[in-house]
Amino acid sequence: MIRSNTTRSALLALLSVFLFSLFAVAPIVAQDEDDDEFVITFLKGDAQLNPIYSYTSTEAQIYTALYEGLVSYHPLTMEPVPAVAERWDVSDDGLVYTFHLRPEARYWNGDPVRPEDFRETWLKLIAPETGASYNFLFDVIDGAREYRTGADSDPTSVGIVVRDNRTLEVRLHRPATHFLKILCHHSFVPVHPSVRERRDWSELSTVPSNGPYYITSRSGDEIVLTRNELYWAADLVQIPRMRFLFLDEEADATKLFNDGTAHWVTSGINFEAVATRSAIIINPLFATTYFFVKADKAPFSDPRVRRALALLVPWRQIRSEEYHFVPADTLVPQIPFYPEVERITEPNVDEALTLLEEAGYRRGVRLPTITLFVPQGQENARIAGILTEAWETALEVSVDIVAGSYPGYFDALRSEEYTVGTVSWIGDFADPMTFLQMWISGSNVNSAGFSDSRYDDLIDESMTQTGEERYRTLGMAEEILLGTGTVLPVSHSPAINLIDLDVVEGWFPNPLDIHPVRYFRFAEYTPIPGVINYDVSGDRVPSLSNGSDATEL
Numbered sequence: 001m002i003r004s005n006t007t008r009s010a011l012l013a014l015l016s017v018f019l020f021s022l023f024a025v026a027p028i029v030a031q032d033e034d035d036d037e038f039v040i041t042f043l044k045g046d047a048q049l050n051p052i053y054s055y056t057s058t059e060a061q062i063y064t065a066l067y068e069g070l071v072s073y074h075p076l077t078m079e080p081v082p083a084v085a086e087r088w089d090v091s092d093d094g095l096v097y098t099f100h101l102r103p104e105a106r107y108w109n110g111d112p113v114r115p116e117d118f119r120e121t122w123l124k125l126i127a128p129e130t131g132a133s134y135n136f137l138f139d140v141i142d143g144a145r146e147y148r149t150g151a152d153s154d155p156t157s158v159g160i161v162v163r164d165n166r167t168l169e170v171r172l173h174r175p176a177t178h179f180l181k182i183l184c185h186h187s188f189v190p191v192h193p194s195v196r197e198r199r200d201w202s203e204l205s206t207v208p209s210n211g212p213y214y215i216t217s218r219s220g221d222e223i224v225l226t227r228n229e230l231y232w233a234a235d236l237v238q239i240p241r242m243r244f245l246f247l248d249e250e251a252d253a254t255k256l257f258n259d260g261t262a263h264w265v266t267s268g269i270n271f272e273a274v275a276t277r278s279a280i281i282i283n284p285l286f287a288t289t290y291f292f293v294k295a296d297k298a299p300f301s302d303p304r305v306r307r308a309l310a311l312l313v314p315w316r317q318i319r320s321e322e323y324h325f326v327p328a329d330t331l332v333p334q335i336p337f338y339p340e341v342e343r344i345t346e347p348n349v350d351e352a353l354t355l356l357e358e359a360g361y362r363r364g365v366r367l368p369t370i371t372l373f374v375p376q377g378q379e380n381a382r383i384a385g386i387l388t389e390a391w392e393t394a395l396e397v398s399v400d401i402v403a404g405s406y407p408g409y410f411d412a413l414r415s416e417e418y419t420v421g422t423v424s425w426i427g428d429f430a431d432p433m434t435f436l437q438m439w440i441s442g443s444n445v446n447s448a449g450f451s452d453s454r455y456d457d458l459i460d461e462s463m464t465q466t467g468e469e470r471y472r473t474l475g476m477a478e479e480i481l482l483g484t485g486t487v488l489p490v491s492h493s494p495a496i497n498l499i500d501l502d503v504v505e506g507w508f509p510n511p512l513d514i515h516p517v518r519y520f521r522f523a524e525y526t527p528i529p530g531v532i533n534y535d536v537s538g539d540r541v542p543s544l545s546n547g548s549d550a551t552e553l
Helices: 008-021 057-066 115-126 135-140 144-149 179-183 250-258 303-311 349-358 378-394 408-412 433-439 453-462 467-483
Strands: 037-043 071-073 080-082 085-090 096-101 160-164 167-171 213-218 222-227 241-247 280-293 370-375 399-404 420-426 487-499 524-528 531-535 540-542 550-552
Touching: 037 057, 037 250, 057 213, 057 222, 080 085, 080 179, 115 135, 115 144, 115 160, 115 167, 135 144, 135 179, 135 433, 241 250, 250 487, 280 303, 303 349, 349 378, 370 378, 378 399, 378 420, 399 408, 420 487, 433 453, 433 467, 453 467, 467 487
Parallel strands: 037 241, 370 399, 370 420
Antiparallel strands: 071 080, 085 096, 096 167, 160 167, 213 222, 222 241, 280 420, 280 487, 524 531, 540 550
16 A cells, blocks of 8 residues: 655654653543544545545555455454455365355445455456556456456456355465455455446445445545444444544644544644644554666666666665664565565665666666656655765766655656656555565556566465465565665655544554554543543454454454
């Protein structure tokens, strides 16, 4: 998922807020028993309601209220738990998954959620003419890659089969140990047939969704949701109404939180103005901010040229801890058992000039103008300036900086003519593949247009592997991205949220920064003489076993 950058300077300011909190006691405001609406704020962006065409982390969070797939995220561990599928079976060879749908799974309008809803939605999403961003996630399914690339136009060749009115069979082209994790992603939810063929939902006042909430009203500034009483686990959804507010200014969000109107601020926090310091929640995030070089047109399609550009950059200056909380020189954040990979950490002017001469561009002569396309903002401007100085000093080349504005910048990455772009990518599931599969040939989120048969083969090979062997294969694939100068990592980002966990239960810090809203509830307070005593009764969530009933958390 795409998300904007977080700079170290902002986080240093945040640290000062915490130091101040050591000497200040913030007031604790008890939840009014009559208050049955939960308010979440987002900064305005290009969020849409159609999950087939989704792209951003804001959309991913909104969809936890509206839609539900065969499995969903556990709110704490992010592991897959039963959702529309009450249970599933896996063949001995790991190739066939048989999902058994709950008979009580319904859309809010009363229509049953059927296996064919999944099949038809998935086929629509991977159809070449749809152009969905996340169609590459389906490549693990037999025949899906051939279908989405147009090599095979027969939908019956794709391994998605409706067995009966409650059974969906999915056949993989190779065993994939991470398949259930991928299924948690919102691209795998069912879309009601009444709107499935309609791309633009902006004029719809509501849509027939199957999640714990449904839309009762919407405008450009807010979406109001009501609990879906036909949701299969409606008795576990504690909050009757949700309100999503879309704001222009971070000061507005913080003010709404301070006065008790907003319960959770997802982005745009004015740290210095936060009244309840303990409500600022920071945790490690499975995310990386990186630059990338377009590789689909000469001369930058030559890996020697891309690597040369990377070797001319003063990386310590760009990745300085003065600006970045967690500087990064790898795409995949550090996780246990993932191998050390070769990457570019220092400039090497001699090697860079040799590579360019071998490619026919001695000292950069005849290279076209390098266009840096970056979002507006102080940190992006700083890095763009460093890149410009490094390349224009070492080479006979011109560099132009073009600044794009949010939220249109991310859509423009697919259409604008540029040489180098930048994004922050948050993992969609807890596995290195979420950073690596996107770069396979033909992926719709492969903004670089990168294509390398060696890379594709390594990603395919990893599908049949497990454990450290699989990680070694994925590490070799990452080395191709880094070594060819296609991906230029800058930093790993923490998740920062504003939410008072003494008031709200069922919200847990996690590395994907996705928080399924069905688990939210207001805490109950039981005051006793001299102190405020919190009755943390907990919420019921599904266990991690496939097909088990809900259990107490």
